[in-house]
Amino acid sequence: MSDRTTGRSAGFATRAIHHGYDPTEAEGAVTPPLHLTSTFAFESAEAGGEIFAGERKGNVYSRVTNPTVDLLERRVADLEGAEAALANASGMGSISALMWTLLSPGDEVIADQTLYGCTFAFLNHGLGKFGVKITHVDLTDPANLERAIGDSTRVVFFETPANPNMRLIDIAAISDIARAHGARTVVDNTYATPVLTRPIEHGADFVVHSATKYLGGHGDLLAGMICGPAEDMAAIRMFGLKDMTGSVLAPFNAMLVLRGLKTLELRMARHSESAMSVARALEAHREVEIVHYPGLESFPQHDLAKRQMADFGGMIAFEVKGGVAAGKAVMNRLKLIHRAVSLGDAETLIQHPASMTHSTYTPEERLDHGISDGLVRISVGLETVEDILDDLMQALEAGSAEKAA
Helix, strand or coil: CECCCCCCECCHHHHHHHCCCCHHHHCCCCCCCCCCCCECCCCCHHHHHHHHCCCCCCCCECCCCCHHHHHHHHHHHHHHCCCEEEEECCHHHHHHHHHHHHCCCCCEEEEECCCCHHHHHHHHHHHHHHCCEEEEECCCCHHHHHHHCCCCEEEEEEECCCCCCCCCCCHHHHHHHHHHCCCEEEEECCCCHHHHCCHHHHCCCEEEEECCCCCCCCCCCCCEEEEECHHHHHHHHHHHHHHHHCCCCCHHHHHHHHHHHCCHHHHHHHHHHHHHHHHHHHHHCCCEEEEECCCCCCCCCHHHHHHHCCCCCCEEEEEECCHHHHHHHHHHHCCCCEECCCCCCCCCEEECHHHCCCCCCCHHHHHHCCCCCCEEEEECCCCCHHHHHHHHHHHHHHHHHHHHC
């Protein structure tokens, strides 16, 4: 898309608001119409046959395509720099539809050591039952992938930053190794969004999102996205989505994600700015053992973060001195910040991964996969940052007072 007055390439926010839609094609409506229909009529029996045969573009049934969902798919694909995208009813729906399409019994998935709990469960407790081998490798060192990858490896899967401990993966280095061995690279870009990182530009084959999070941005919907090559997206639509999962995104939720995209760049700037302030304040507090945030100079992968990310995002992981009990005590003293799972909302949310989002891991698995029992995860929201800081500091200071008493 080009700016209509200058001819230059349009910026991210402009494309997030305008790409793929012309009001003159919808009776002048500035906001794209919401198509609340399950099925579509054909102008003739012949036209219907041509659409079913793939000889003519058109909609048949909203389990496959819907005009509102289609606009969202085209817009997210553009923002991620992908040929095409596919919307699903949730992030896990996206990962499931993608994996069911790419994999067969006897294939191997190499996944990073740290994954969102439900992704970990799907791979190990789901795909593993159907003859797919799951191998976890520390992908923070690309040499580990080179040693582990084999002839049966079909997919290399990772998150960056990873949920919940914020570790980063060098997308370009991992993608190069995977491609050299005939494997496809899948990157979960939920934490960073295409505002901060575009994995396909770094060599990845596919990007997945829980659009429930930052893309929607308001905590009022569930949605997922897959982005990648057009031919693969067509196969995933007709098999992984239509036949295997049925994880179809409702047009109303597609409309809500489209609305969220309009402010995505603005929101990510505010999330990142506030998170940096919170991370620095936590790092300086005597009750905090360690803070994991890519923007901090103390973060071990800070140089990679600067190379791979446009900014550092709204997610922070930290550990309070005193372990699990102390961390829970801090959480229970909070007044403004909500104790809740999910992330990317306007509200600041805090949770304890070991007992919540990553409880699908056994204690031994959490230890092996870099998720300590005392880790606390905070999704820094859009409130006035001083109010977020005041709430965190009073909760930490109360702990200090109890120790001194």
